[in-house]
Amino acid sequence: MHDWRRALIDLETAGIPHVLVTIVTAQGSTPRAAGTKMVVTADGQADTIGGGTLERQAIDRARRLLAEGAAEPILEKQILGIEQDQCCGGATTLLFEPLMVPTLRLALFGAGHVGRALVRLLEGTDTYVLWIDERPELLNEPLPGRTPLRIVADPAAEVATLPAGMHVRVMTHSHSRDFEIIDALLARDDLASIGLIGSKSKWANFRSRLRKMGVAEEDLDAVICPIGLPGVGGKRPAEIAISVAAELLSLRSS
Numbered sequence: 001m002h003d004w005r006r007a008l009i010d011l012e013t014a015g016i017p018h019v020l021v022t023i024v025t026a027q028g029s030t031p032r033a034a035g036t037k038m039v040v041t042a043d044g045q046a047d048t049i050g051g052g053t054l055e056r057q058a059i060d061r062a063r064r065l066l067a068e069g070a071a072e073p074i075l076e077k078q079i080l081g082i083e084q085d086q087c088c089g090g091a092t093t094l095l096f097e098p099l100m101v102p103t104l105r106l107a108l109f110g111a112g113h114v115g116r117a118l119v120r121l122l123e124g125t126d127t128y129v130l131w132i133d134e135r136p137e138l139l140n141e142p143l144p145g146r147t148p149l150r151i152v153a154d155p156a157a158e159v160a161t162l163p164a165g166m167h168v169r170v171m172t173h174s175h176s177r178d179f180e181i182i183d184a185l186l187a188r189d190d191l192a193s194i195g196l197i198g199s200k201s202k203w204a205n206f207r208s209r210l211r212k213m214g215v216a217e218e219d220l221d222a223v224i225c226p227i228g229l230p231g232v233g234g235k236r237p238a239e240i241a242i243s244v245a246a247e248l249l250s251l252r253s254s
């Protein structure tokens with residue numbers, strides 16, 4: 001990893017705890033200016049705040065925060081002198097922001113009415129959503145919240161790139177696309193759960209086709225369809241989304 005911006009996205013998607021280190025103030029002669037950032041994990045880093053002793057100490061501090069499971073940001077001022085083996089003579093204040101793993105990580109295929117309502121509902125919860133669709137025209141429409149929508153040419157091909165341990169919900173605009181994605185998902189054995197929007201008859205049709213393709217019965221049994229918390233009725237997109245959100249939140253890690 002090199003760029004801190006890309007690192008934040010990749011680490012959050014993969015569910016890897018990390019610390020964002022920012023130079024908040026830089027007075028006098030310092031290696032880098034205020035606003036410079038780097039990202040630190042337990043065994044790596046992305047970008048740099050100038051190297052030398054300052055950076056080594058910042059990395060050590062960030063890793064201690066990760067080891068302690070710290071959740072609150074902290075500020076620390078550093079004087080750059082000979083005792084720190086840096087002769088700049090300036091001073092800098094560092095902000096350490098521990099960014100831990102969300103308790104729920106969801107890959108959502110589909111940005112239709114239910115998908116949008118679900119993304120809107122999950123805003124403000126301890127959930128990371130990787131949102132995927134294939135229709136570029138959707139980017140010209142208002143989308144809910146701060147969750148970015150990834151437009152890809154082949155959603156089923158994206159299944160292979162999903163980090164292990166993610167929950168997945170499939171609700172695209174096309175039954176044939178749903179089937180392709182479910183087929184790809186069932187080739188994996190490291191996902192937390194797989195859910196498909198639709199009726200029991202839709203899943204019965206999919207299940208029969210997948211069985212004929214050689215998918216094991218126990219793998220088919222693991223697919224949740226219909227999705228949503230039992231007992232939460234309604235067919236409107238918002239009502240379905242409420243049911244699905246409740247089901248997902250009940251599955252999150254403690």
